[in-house]
Amino acid sequence: MAHLLGHPRFELMRHDVTFPLYVEVDEIYNLACPASPVHYQADPVQTTKTSVVGAINMLRLAKRVKAKILQASTSEVYGDPDVHPQPESYWGRVNPIGFRSCYDEGKRCAETLFFDYRRQHGMPVKVVRIFNTYGPRMHPNDGRVVSNLIVQALRGEPITLYGEGTYTRSFCYLPRIQYVGVK
Template sequence: MKKILVTGGAGFIGSHLCERLLKEGNEVICLDNYFTGSKENIVHLMDNPYFELVRHDVTEPYFAEVDEIYNLACPASPPHYQYNPIKTIKTSVMGAINMLGLAKRVNAKILQASTSEVYGDPKVHPQPESYWGNVNPIGIRSCYDEGKRCAETLFMDYHNQNDVKIKIIRIFNTYGPRMNPNDGRVVSNFIVQALEGDDITIYGDGKQTRSFQYVDDLVEGMIRMMASEDTFVGPVNIGNPGEFTMIELAEKIIKQTQSNSKLVFQELPKDDPLQRKPIISLAKEKLDAWEPRIKLDNGLEKTIEYFKEKLR
């Protein structure tokens, strides 16, 4: 039995990871300050004697004897991370410093949940890990994009200078049950609007693309990355290379929800990327042939069922 710390463990992705780690027979400490996470996401785990919930902000040091750390703590949707941009960048940077310091002290292996946002509005398509990105350092998304880029730098420096055992993954758009209905992400926005019979809001001309990964595929990739050989530290893209326009996504959701919602178009937010698609050949090579298994139609079906219950 390993003792594993998950920061941001009460969030959308973190709660699924905690659940999986417990199922595999580990002891899990879930750390969250509930800025965007919710007890509702992990209440079903509370009776497990090997699950511990701690209210804590990663911008402050935390001490525990653990074997592994998954560092997920950070608001990840534009409305949430732009609500308090200073808090967002402090969470990424100071959170990384505090968790890396803990990993160094107790000789734990630590995984950083980085993001495809480090590529910014990419000039290279699709995106390999070797691409350095096209990021505005002073834009409205910079608190998140640059915070995550700085966290990657810190992870590499702690590894090179102090021999900390690190792993870096870059997460592409992920969806599934336990998404916050008000998080402003495109999948949850479209589903909620469709279920409530509202018009579906598309920013720009709707031809911009994203690649959508179901949360179970991401969790599988995270666990395989943590278990990979110590010499492979990443970064590695974890995402679904299937590419869809916003209009295609909206049409799929309207069809699956049998909604009468119409598409309405609004101005594209500043610095919003026009394309996003991962190259996952490195993940396939290094992570025991990992690749996404769940098709968008199947994942949307499960996610829509979750939101139907949530919105009752």
């Protein structure tokens, strides 16, 4: 975001979404939550809190200022699916008490909150389930499949096949982030 720092219509704020935020905004993109197993399992209670309490705080803010709001969710809401690929009608096969549950269940609850706000308050909400995103500036040791494969290949190490080698994955390459609305 360095290229946006001097722009008159851009302001960078550092804020913990588990606390209320009082600002005037037109749009909210709730991307808050570590996506890497290494990072979200380091403090699982804070991970759940970031997704759930963070969603509540951002929804309250959106409602108050009548802002558009988008929730970045994850394919992990499906858990360990029996169906590949997952259609939107598939509800998943989840483990609410496993090591990954702080992330999976936090994101599932955030989605629930978003759709409850839509039903209860008539708010227009958007939820996007992002699958295996990768691109420049990725941390090489974040524990995700793409970074693991790239690091192993660059080091000349054997490539890890996860499970029995029958998995399919959907990858989303982001060469750079486009900031819509800042001109």
